[in-house]
Amino acid sequence: MRRLGSVQQKIPCVFLTDVKEEASRKREHQLFQVVATENVNPVVLEANIDCAFATEKLDGTCCYVALYQGQPYLWARLDRKPNKQAEKRFKKHQHTHKNYKDFSWNVEEDFKTVPETWIPAHRVKHHNGHPIPDQLGHIPGWVPVEKSNRQYCWHSSVVDYEVGAALVLQPTCDDEDMLEITAVPLADLQEQTLELIGTSVNGNPYGLGSKKQPVHCLVPHGSIQIRNPPPVNFQQLCSWFQESSEGRVEGIVWHCNDGTLIKIHRHHLGLRWPDGETCLADRPVVIRFEGTIDIYSSSKGLLSSFFPLNGHRFSRLQDVEYEL
Template identity: 70%
Template sequence: MRRLGSVQQKIPCVFVTEVKEEQSRKRESQQFRVVATEQVNPVALEADIDCALATEKLDGTCCYVTLYKGQPYLWARLDRKPNKQAEKRFKKYQHTHRSAKGFTWNVEEDFRTVPETWIPAHQVKHHNGYPMPDDLGHIPGWVPVEKDNKQYCWHSSVLDYEVGVALVLRPKANDEDMLEIVAVLLADLMEQTLELIGTNVNGNPYDLVELSVVSVSVARDGLGSKKQPVHFLVSHGSVKFRTPPPLDFKQLRSWFHECPESRVEGIVWHCSDGTLLKVHRHHLGLKWPDGESCFGNRSVGIHLDGTVEDNNRRDLFASFSALNGCSFSRLQDVHFDP
């Protein structure tokens, strides 16, 4: 099996999907829903899905580690999207034909500009030297995360390019039920993709909100806060299921309802030939987020000994280093002193 965690393209659903013309539960601006049918995707069968590794789909933003300026760098996901006129033409075609197949793009004129440092993702098809869009009309790609770019400040918070390390959350080697926060050399993450998760990413879905009917008060218990945001990277494919659910539509839906291990955004299957397949709760008509997540409820230890040598440093590395050697019963309990 090739190295896990190469998420360069949109991952197809493990089931055959269909489009329903009703409000999306995932995106407010989307007036249609993509739902799973009970038929297993032929791609999954061809890739021997029954022998695949089932891992937790984490809810954050995708990142990639590769070279930039001769050194290992973190790159942020940036899909090149069509301009307003082209998008309007594309949507009209989709509505008329109920499909994107056959639509013709003028790649030179139809797409918004991107930074000069932008690169297309792996396996993006090219025509006449130009990267071509996928079925959604997007060209997946990456831009390097540089310290002076405010747009990627939360990406930057988990990086120290001078030392060449990143803050990574991963299962502990000798106890996969426990997580650990460590500083990992970017050189050791080369050509991997990872998920940036935390306080200011994707609305912080790992922030548990509970309403008390009696006191009408709101209690927040999640990853960090506005004053003390918490972020880290998680390698794709690193969080495995102890007991993977069966690949049967009805049984899988029941698993999401009943199993304690199912309080997750979804599942990603890593097949031995490198094929990736997924199922999201929204594919099954289920809510996300929905109460306390399994991920946020796992115990965690912090191991950053010797990472920070400057006592005047005031960043995320310093905050975690101050907790070096500490363990918490839940990831949600990791908070820094005021």
């Protein structure tokens, strides 16, 4: 499988965007919407998007695999955000100047505390040894997923550090239409970012599992290809999302040859998400545990739940269950 760009920071939209002062369709309590204009972002032309690899933008929460205490670990996304006073100053500056530029942050005093284990994401700029906030006033970063932290219980359910493996959803090597749920060594996922999707993540747009039998898994970023992406044209993209069977996705992420990532999602275009059955949820899937599979029978979390189903096929991802 082609290994593509790691998602460490906010990805620019394929079109230049504008801010509308109306309630967001994507985020609760956000009183503005970021919408796409019909003007192509100059970044797109510089990165030669026509030669890019188009993949499905997944609706979950971003994760990262990297070393922690000497072993490969799953890390959860945790952006460091400003405290109430600093956020109030920042919003006042934005309203007065109609931009975020020239705002002066005091990183030591203006931001909420984070765990000692927190690290800033790659490519976050630093000044005098301190990470600098992005245009939203956030400092993207990561925190290791430790079993004792109940806040990340759904992250924990898809990894077993004793076995050193994670439960991963990805395309099969022998059938481009078929997906597989499999155990992948965390060492093989190092320095990759993945999307945690499932029952208790972001309203579960893919219809996975149930409250009684929750299903979660990690999907490597860039692994779900969009085979016939539309041209980068506002009207054609709108039509594709609404009329194409492949368009039943939250969005597209283009992986350009120079490493640039560019995206579009339905909310940029004023379109609903989810809107009926999703493309990913409708794909067939096989449970596949290979290699020294005996270790998974005594594993913890979802690895042990799916191990007995090795070789079992489901006609749709949303039909997956582990107690048959």
